[in-house]
Amino acid sequence: MPPSDHGGSRPGAGRPAGEPSQRIRVPESQVPAVLAYLDAYRKPPALEEPRPVSLDPSTVALTAFTSRVPAGVPGVADAHADEAVDLNTHLVLPGHEPSTFIIRVSGWSMIGAGIFDNDEVIVDRALKPRQGDIVVAIVNGELSIKRLGTLDGQVALLPENAHFKPIVFREGETLEIWGVVTRCLRALR
């Protein structure tokens, strides 16, 4: 067998280059959580474009309801400890009932904020949007959920998923905000 002459230096060969990485020291108890987070980050394989939230507004009405926190637990939760809680008053700002809606989210663009596909969010249209708020905006005629912020001094909609790119609004362009997200509701069963 003569000395083989496979391969050879050529461009494009080798393991495909990915995103550069850094190494962070993580406490052992938090290692699984971080790995799970990174797994989830790698899961949605190149989800092409941020999908807008599906439009599903619904008004909120008030009824009675009782709920309690388990006994023997003082502290922060004392607010509701041994108290009956009405979820409507608990989740909706007083007086904002007519302007509060529920919207079901589709897409992964806000995974970094803990908002996942198929989650529901409570949106308050009466709140004045502030820097850092998660808002429902109208982009290209579609509802989209992003974090309101700035980029290079310009108003921008920042997704919480590096797979997606921020939307920057320059002078003259108008950012239409539909409402401010106040809570996220996820069904676990």
Next chain:
Amino acid sequence: MPPSDHGGSRPGAGRPAGEPSQRIRVPESQVPAVLAYLDAYRKPPALEEPRPVSLDPSTVALTAFTSRVPAGVPGVADAHADEAVDLNTHLVLPGHEPSTFIIRVSGWSMIGAGIFDNDEVIVDRALKPRQGDIVVAIVNGELSIKRLGTLDGQVALLPENAHFKPIVFREGETLEIWGVVTRCLRALR
């Protein structure tokens, strides 16, 4: 000035030993998120006891990351379109009001399941725990959240993340389930 002779070898000196750590490679785009998470993890030693639920750092269940709905999916959003929704009836099963509780989660151990520090979860004590449910269990006298399942024919608390080790309950050992988690509520503002 003569050569100083401060200090000296003695036990107990030096930076206090903390939890051992591991190094994890993190994609550059996710470095800020992970660092923010670790900061938040180290933060709250302020208030000690007054937390309703203290979650064991070793218990995490993956739930939210498993829900992936492809694009499109009409009909889901049409469910409550233009309907008035009462949050109590929307979030609590009919007739289960007396046995439904709100528990505030402390700690960042549930980030893998999309449940973060200071989130609230709705727990239904009247639901019969089923295979695959996320349950609030009493482990070593503390409330813990995991997914209920079986391993080798034994009842077990199974994390969906392979990085976690399941807790298997053998004959004679009793698994005390406090309730079934039905919803997760996160305040975003």
Next chain:
DNA sequence: ATCTTGATTAGCGGGACGGAATTCAAGATA
């Protein structure tokens, strides 16, 4: 035309090292 196999390139994890952080206690100071 397809399979096998060597070569190539990059990610991943462990060892090691320097700087930073934090605590203790000796000396200096009032």
Next chain:
DNA sequence: TATCTTGAATTCCGTCCCGCTAATCAAGAT
């Protein structure tokens, strides 16, 4: 004596280095 300053000790954190592994390409063999 009580308090402040400061050096020493000890550990953590980020980074460099390096070998192993994974993934891909293309030349030869079938």
